[in-house]
Every structure is written in structure tokens, then in C-alpha cells.
Amino acid sequence: xxxxxxxxxxxxxxxxxxxxxxxxxxLVVHKNNPTDALSRSQLxxxxxxxxxxxPDGARAVPVDIEEDLETREKFYELLVGxxxxxxxxxxxxxxxxxxxxxxxxxxxxxxxxxxxMQTENAIAYVHQNSVTDEVKxxxxxxx
Amino acid sequence: MCQIVPKYFKVIYVMSKCxxxxxxxxxxxxxxxxxxxxxxxxGFGTIGVVTTDSKDxxxxxxxSKTGGVFENDIDFAEGSNLGVQFDIIASEEIDFVVQAVYxxxxxxxxxxxxxxxxVRYAPNPNWSFRIGRTAYDLFLLTEYRDIGYAYSWAxxxxxxxxxxxxxxxxxxxVTFNKPIGDITFAAKLFYGENEFxxxxxxxxxxxxxxxxxxIGLALDFHSMDWxxxxxxxxxxxxxxxxxxxxxxxxxxxxxxxNFSAIWPNSMAxxxxxxxxxxxxxxxxxxxxxxxxxxxxxxxLSKISxxxxxxxxxxxxxxxxxxxxxxxxxxxxxxxSDSEEFKLEGxxxxxxxxxxxxxxxxxxxxxxxxxxxxxxKTFSLGWRWDFDPNMSFKLQLDHTRIDKGGxxxxxxxxxxxxxxxxxxxxxxxxxxxxFLY
Numbered sequence: 001x002x003x004x005x006x007x008x009x010x011x012x013x014x015x016x017x018x019x020x021x022x023x024x025x026x027l028v029v030h031k032n033n034p035t036d037a038l039s040r041s042q043l044x045x046x047x048x049x050x051x052x053x054x055p056d057g058a059r060a061v062p063v064d065i066e067e068d069l070e071t072r073e074k075f076y077e078l079l080v081g082x083x084x085x086x087x088x089x090x091x092x093x094x095x096x097x098x099x100x101x102x103x104x105x106x107x108x109x110x111x112x113x114x115x116x117m118q119t120e121n122a123i124a125y126v127h128q129n130s131v132t133d134e135v136k137x138x139x140x141x142x143x
Numbered sequence: 144m145c146q147i148v149p150k151y152f153k154v155i156y157v158m159s160k161c162x163x164x165x166x167x168x169x170x171x172x173x174x175x176x177x178x179x180x181x182x183x184x185x186g187f188g189t190i191g192v193v194t195t196d197s198k199d200x201x202x203x204x205x206x207s208k209t210g211g212v213f214e215n216d217i218d219f220a221e222g223s224n225l226g227v228q229f230d231i232i233a234s235e236e237i238d239f240v241v242q243a244v245y246x247x248x249x250x251x252x253x254x255x256x257x258x259x260x261x262v263r264y265a266p267n268p269n270w271s272f273r274i275g276r277t278a279y280d281l282f283l284l285t286e287y288r289d290i291g292y293a294y295s296w297a298x299x300x301x302x303x304x305x306x307x308x309x310x311x312x313x314x315x316x317v318t319f320n321k322p323i324g325d326i327t328f329a330a331k332l333f334y335g336e337n338e339f340x341x342x343x344x345x346x347x348x349x350x351x352x353x354x355x356x357x358i359g360l361a362l363d364f365h366s367m368d369w370x371x372x373x374x375x376x377x378x379x380x381x382x383x384x385x386x387x388x389x390x391x392x393x394x395x396x397x398x399x400x401n402f403s404a405i406w407p408n409s410m411a412x413x414x415x416x417x418x419x420x421x422x423x424x425x426x427x428x429x430x431x432x433x434x435x436x437x438x439x440x441x442x443l444s445k446i447s448x449x450x451x452x453x454x455x456x457x458x459x460x461x462x463x464x465x466x467x468x469x470x471x472x473x474x475x476x477x478x479s480d481s482e483e484f485k486l487e488g489x490x491x492x493x494x495x496x497x498x499x500x501x502x503x504x505x506x507x508x509x510x511x512x513x514x515x516x517x518x519k520t521f522s523l524g525w526r527w528d529f530d531p532n533m534s535f536k537l538q539l540d541h542t543r544i545d546k547g548g549x550x551x552x553x554x555x556x557x558x559x560x561x562x563x564x565x566x567x568x569x570x571x572x573x574x575x576x577f578l579y
Contacts (some may be wrong), residue, residue, distance in 0.1 A: 037359055041325045044367055050327045051320050059235060060268075069531065080367070081435075085469060085528030089338035093293035096228060096277045097286035098189055098240050098259045104181075 024128045025075055027139035028113075030120045036057075038139045044080060046123060048090065049100035054121070062103035063112055063124035071109075075125045078141045181232035188249060189291035191222025191298075193259040199563040200544065201553035202570050204298065206512055207308035207340040209347055211553025212570075216297030220247040222298060222574055224260065224289050238263050244289055244310075249340055249349050258289070274315045280333060280361045281307060281376055283429040283442050291576030295438075295471050295526050297538035298572060300460045302479035303444050305551045306516055307425075309339040312357060329363040336381075343513055353381035353520040354423075368434075374427040382418040385452055385510055389413045391503045405493045405500075412486075415451045416510055423448040438464045455513050462522075471526040479516040481548050486511070505559060510567050517548025524572075532578040540570045 027043065029035055035054045038046075042078050045051040046062050054060050073084045080087065091102045106112040109130045116122045117134045131137060193212050195202050201211020204221045212218040224246040231239040242259035245251070261275030278286035287293045288304055301418035314335015321328050335357055340349035359376030392413040396402045402409065443459040460477035486507060494500035524538035544552070547564040554562050 028539060041367060042322070043325055045322055050329075050365065051322045057268065073531075083469065083528070084531040085534065086466070086529055088578060089293055089534075090526075092187060092290050093287040096226065096242065096290045096293070098242070098261065098263075098273075099286070100269070101230060101232070101238070 025051070025071070025078065025125050025141055026128050026131060026137045027121050027123060027125050028116055028131060028135040029054075029138050030116055031134055031136050032120055033136060033138075036136070040079070044137060046058070047076075047079060047103060049094050050103065053073055054123075059121055061119055061122045063115060063122055064103040064105045065109065065112060065125070066105040066107045068108060071125075071127070146321070149287075181230075183230040183232070184227065185230070185291055186225070186227040186579050187290050187577065188225040188579075189223055189574050189576040191219065191291070191572060191576075193218050193222050193570060193572050195568055195570045196313065197552075197566070197568040198555060199552075199566055200549060200568045201555065202568070203305075203551070203553055205301075205305045205308040206343065206551070207249070207349055208247075209342050209349055209553075211345070211555075213555060215425040222572060223247065224291075226289060228259070231393060236265055239504075269320055271318045271320075272315070273318075276311045276313050277316055277333070277335075279309050279312045279337065280316075280331060280359065280374065281425055282374055283372055285310075291536075291574060292532075292534060292578050295464045295467055295473050295524075296462070296475065296522070297524060297536040297574055298565070300475065300477040300520070301425075301478040301542075301551060302458045302460060302516065302518065302520060303442065306456065306479075307320075307366055308341060309337050309352075309354065312337050314357070326364055326366050329361075329365075331361040331363075332359070333361070334358045337380075344509065344559060344562070345554045347557075350384070355379045355381045359425075365563075369430065369432045371430045372427070374425070374429075376425045378423050378425070379423050380418045380448070380450065380453065381422060382452075385416050385418050388503060388506045388510060389417055391499055391506075395497060395503065399497050400499075405490045405497065407488045412451075412507070416507065418450045418452040421448060421453075422448040423450075423453055436466050438466065440464070451484050452510050454484065454511075456480070456514070456516065458516075469528045471528070473522070473524050473526070475520070475522040477520045477522070479548070480520055481515040481517050481546075483515070483546060484511050509559060512547060512550055514550065515548045516551050517543045517546040518542050534576055536572070536574050536576065538572040540572070541567065542570070543567045 021045050032058060042055065046060055052060050074081060076084060076087045095102055097134065106115050109126050112124045112126055113130060113132060113135060116124050193202060194217055194507060195212050196214055198214050200215045202221065203211055208471060210223060224244055226242060226244040228242040239262050240259050243256045243282045244258040245256065248255045257276060259276055259278060261277050263271055263273045265271035280286050282303060284299050284304060288299045311356040312335040314333060316331055316333035318329060336355045338351045341352040343348035357376060357378040362373045364371045370572060377511040392409050396409055424447050427442060427444040431438060431440040441461045446456040456479060458479035460475055462473060462475035464471050464473040489504065494504060520540050520542040522538055522540045524536060526534050526536045528534045545565050549564050
């Protein structure tokens with residue numbers, strides 16, 4: 001009986017862990033993009049408008065999610081450790097001083113994936129469980 | 144002295160005029176833009192109130208402002224603004240940016256409202272070239288001083304930014320960006336000219352102060368946690384403000400016998416006080432470091448010039464910001480130390496007998512002290528980000544003014560003989576800043 005409970009708990013635990021991994025945020029690019037992996041510092045440059053290019057020097061088009069504020073907040077918290085208000089404060093000085101443009105926006109994950117599939121130099125964050133064969137994962141926050 | 148009602152109506156009246164202007168610009172732009180271009184509209188604003196406890200020193204946001212906020216005044220004009228920006232992305236390489244800002248300008252027209260209007264060509268991610276009206280990258284915060292949401296404080300430090308009201312530069316710039324390991328390096332070279340209203344001593348008018356041949360270099364090194372910036376700009380003052388005084392001194396020297404005994408070295412002084420075509424050099428070194436829950440930011444700046452009319456000024460600030468969820472608590476210490484030049488050895492009794500002699504002396508004193516800011520400010524404040532695009536800020540400043548450096552503050556009356564040169568002021572700021 002005890003052994004059964006242990007096995008059950010193990011199964012539940014593994015399923016939960018699998019669920020967490022499935023819901024983690026990952027960064028994806030077009031499947032033909034030559035970039036295979038990015039560092040966190042390169043991602044910060046891309047998403048904070050400091051150097052908006054892939055490691056091979058090709059121009060990048062970062063994408064933000066428009067309607068899902070919770071996902072956007074989670075992404076920036078993981079990326080730069082700042083709440084969305086401070087990220088917006090940062091972008092307000094970059095954007096309204098005319099230095100750089102903020103990431104382009106797509107309304108939800110489906111629109112984001114469609115955009116990345118059609119745009120060779122796009123990069124976007126989506127949940128692991130939304131990833132399709134048409135895009136390539138270049139960064140995981142758990143790595 | 145309480146001016147709540149007229150100022151409130153003035154703000155609404157001018158804001159509606161400004162919105163109309165912005166609407167006109169946006170309609171013209173949208174017609175101009177090709178159908179396939181990406182057209183984005185966004186903006187920012189601050190609704191701010193300020194009050195002080197002084198009868199002698201009237202607060203103003205910067206040297207372009209004719210008003211002053213004294214004891215018992217509740218003022219909305221000094222700390223409020225509204226801006227709108229149009230981004231037209233024609234292609235990956237080319238975009239246009241137009242930004243209009245209402246900030247209680249003395250004169251409201253298209254030229255004074257347009258803050259940015261440039262076209263950018265970025266052939267690759269490393270290089271970009273801009274031509275048109277760009278933000279003035281003189282010191283750390285000059286590019287975004289009107290974007291209240293961008294910084295934690297309720298206002299930028301007056302010690303550095305009060306004396307420089309200029310917002311934009313009409314000219315060209317080139318920027319180079321390159322990541323070097325975990326550090327990103329950016330260098331910008333810019334050239335152009337600009338003008339902005341300037342006033343002091345309680346005058347109700349503000350004349351344009353023009354800066355020509357402005358050439359500057361801005362270097363920036365940043366990583367995930369820290370940033371260091373160095374700015375250096377050389378420019379030429381284009382101002383005839385000292386001409387009447389110089390002419391008067393030349394006439395007196397020619398016509399009054401033995402004038403050099405009454406005003407020793409008057410001709411050398413006349414040459415040194417002249418501003419026109421004289422060089423000024425503006426330098427700033429700044430840095431910030433971001434710990435887990437604390438950000439430390441500091442800037443040191445220096446102004447030097449070839450004219451006594453713009454004295455050398457050294458200024459700076461050190462600020463610490465503690466971040467706790469949506470709340471940010473901050474404290475700052477800012478200082479400004481101007482060079483003093485005193486008129487010495489002048490025989491005032493004899494000068495009084497010379498026609499317009501005393502007027503020339505008073506004019507010289509006023510010009511010498513025009514940009515003199517000697518003060519220290521201690522600030523405490525709180526910023527609450529109650530929405531991802533809106534924040535409330537509260538800030539208390541205690542300022543001590545010494546060594547005759549009170550020109551930043553407006554006097555209660557336009558009477559130069561009663562100007563108070565030293566003292567202290569407490570000022571309270573509250574505002575809501577937002578993005579849209």
C-alpha cells in the first residue's frame with residue numbers, strides 16, 4: 001500500500017514538473033534563422049534596444065505580447081529582474097528621446113507565432129507548450 | 144499670490160490648443176505616409192503641483208520660465224506637460240520621428256512645440272544617422288528631462304538642469320553601437336544649433352538664447368547592472384545681450400576724462416563680458432549601478448566659457464533609490480558651485496557723476512550674476528507605480544542658497560536693488576506622470 005502511494009506521488013510530482021516546464025517561457029526565432037542559441041546578455045541588448053541584432057550581425061525584430069500583460073511582466077522579470085512599470089520607465093526614456101524603437105507588438109501567442117513564422121529576423125517569447133516545428137528555440141530561462 | 148484658478152484655466156486652454164496642433168500634425172503625417180509603412184502614435188505627460196515656503200525665492204522649473212512659485216502658491220504650470228510622438232517606420236533602415244510637447248511655453252507655435260522631428264537612416268545595427276531636430280544630448284538627462292515617467296524623482300535636479308533650458312538641437316548626428324562581451328558601447332557625434340528662451344530677475348519676458356556650432360561627443364558604456372556615460376560639447380554663444388553695456392563702457396572711456404581711474408580696466412572688462420561668438424564647453428560624467436533592490440545614480444558636470452557672462456559652474460548630484468515592489472523611495476543630494484567675479488576698485492561716488500555710469504555698473508552686476516547658481520539641495524521622495532503606465536510621485540526639497548547664487552529663483556518683484564542673494568527654501572512637489 002505504501003509503495004503504491006509512493007509511486008502515485010512520484011507520478012503526480014513528475015506530471016507537475018512536466019507542467020511547469022511546459023509553461024516556461026522560451027525565446028523563439030524563425031526556423032531558418034542561423035542563430036542556434038543566445039546568451040541572456042544578448043537578449044537584454046535585443047529587448048532593451050541596446051543592440052538589436054543577432055550574433056552574426058543581422059538586424060533583429062523583437063516582439064512583445066500585447067494583450068497578455070501577465071506573460072509580458074513575467075518575461076521582463078525573468079530577463080532584467082524589473083517589474084513592468086520600471087521596464088516601461090526605461091523604454092519611455094529610450095523611445096521618447098528618439099534613441100530607439102521599442103519591440104513590435106502582436107496581440108497574443110498565436111499572432112506572435114504567425115509573425116515569427118513569416119519573419120526571418122523576428123524573435124519572440126512564448127510558452128514552451130506553444131512551440132511548433134516552424135520555429136526554433138534559442139533560449140530557455142531554466143538553462 | 145494664489146494663482147490656482149487662472150493657471151488652471153490657462154493650462155486647459157493651452158493644452159486644448161496644443162491638442163489641436165497635434166491633431167493637425169498627425170493628419171498631415173498620416174496623409175504623407177505610404178499605406179504600407181508602420182505608423183505608431185504614443186505619448187507621455189505629467190500633471191504636477193508645486194508649492195514652497197518662501198516669500199523671497201520663487202521656484203521655477205528652469206531658466207526659460209518667467210513665473211515663480213512662492214509661499215502659499217499652488218502652481219500647476221511649472222511641473223506639468225503633455226507630449227505626443229509619431230513614429231513612421233518606412234522600412235528597416237529608415238524611420239521618421241515627430242514629437243510635440245506642451246510645457247507651458249511662453250510662446251506657443253509649431254517651432255516651440257515640436258521637440259523632435261528627424262529622419263533616421265540605420266543601414267545596419269551598428270550605425271545610425273539622423274538629420275533634423277533631435278533631443279539635446281548635453282548631459283545625462285537632457286534628452287528626456289520632460290518625460291517624467293522615465294525617472295524616479297518628481298523633477299530633474301535644478302542644480303545641473305535649471306541653467307540649461309535648451310531641449311533640442313537642429314542638426315545631424317551619427318551613432319555607433321557595438322557589444323563587447325557583456326558590455327555594450329555606444330558613441331554619438333552630433334553637430335547643430337539651437338535656441339531657447341532665457342530669463343531671470345523676475346522679468347516677464349524671455350529672450351532667445353542662441354547656441355551655434357554645437358559639436359558634441361557622447362560616450363556610453365553599459366552592462367546588465369551598470370552604466371557609465373561621458374558627454375562633452377563645445378558651442379558658440381550667439382547673443383548680443385551684453386552689447387549695450389559694452390557700447391556704454393566704450394563711450395564713457397572715450398568721452399569721460401580719466402575714466403580708467405574711475406573704472407579701472409573697463410575696456411578689458413568690456414571685452415571679457417561679451418558673449419557673442421565666445422566658446423562654451425559643457426562636460427558631464429555620470430554613472431549608475433543597480434543592486435537587487437537599490438539603484439545608485441550620480442552625475443558631475445562642468446561648464447566653462449570664454450566669457451564672464453557665463454561663469455564656470457561645477458555641479459552634481461548623488462541619488463539612492465530603494466525599490467520595493469511598486470514603490471520606490473529615494474533621497475538625493477545636489478550641489479551647484481559657480482565662479483564668482485566681483486567688480487572691484489570702482490569709484491562709485493565718481494561714477495555716479497558720469498551720465499549712465501551707475502546704470503552701466505548695475506547692468507554689469509546683473510550680467511555677471513545672470514547664470515550664478517550656488518546652492519545645495521537635499522531631497523526625499525516616494526514614487527508609486529500604481530499602474531504599469533502611471534506613477535504618483537511626492538518629493539520634498541530643502542535648498543540652501545549661498546555665495547550670491549540665487550538667480551535660478553525668481554524674486555518677488557522686479558526690483559534689482561531688493562534682490563535677496565542667500566537663504567533657504569523648502570519646496571513640495573506632487574505629480575502623476577503617465578504614458579499612453
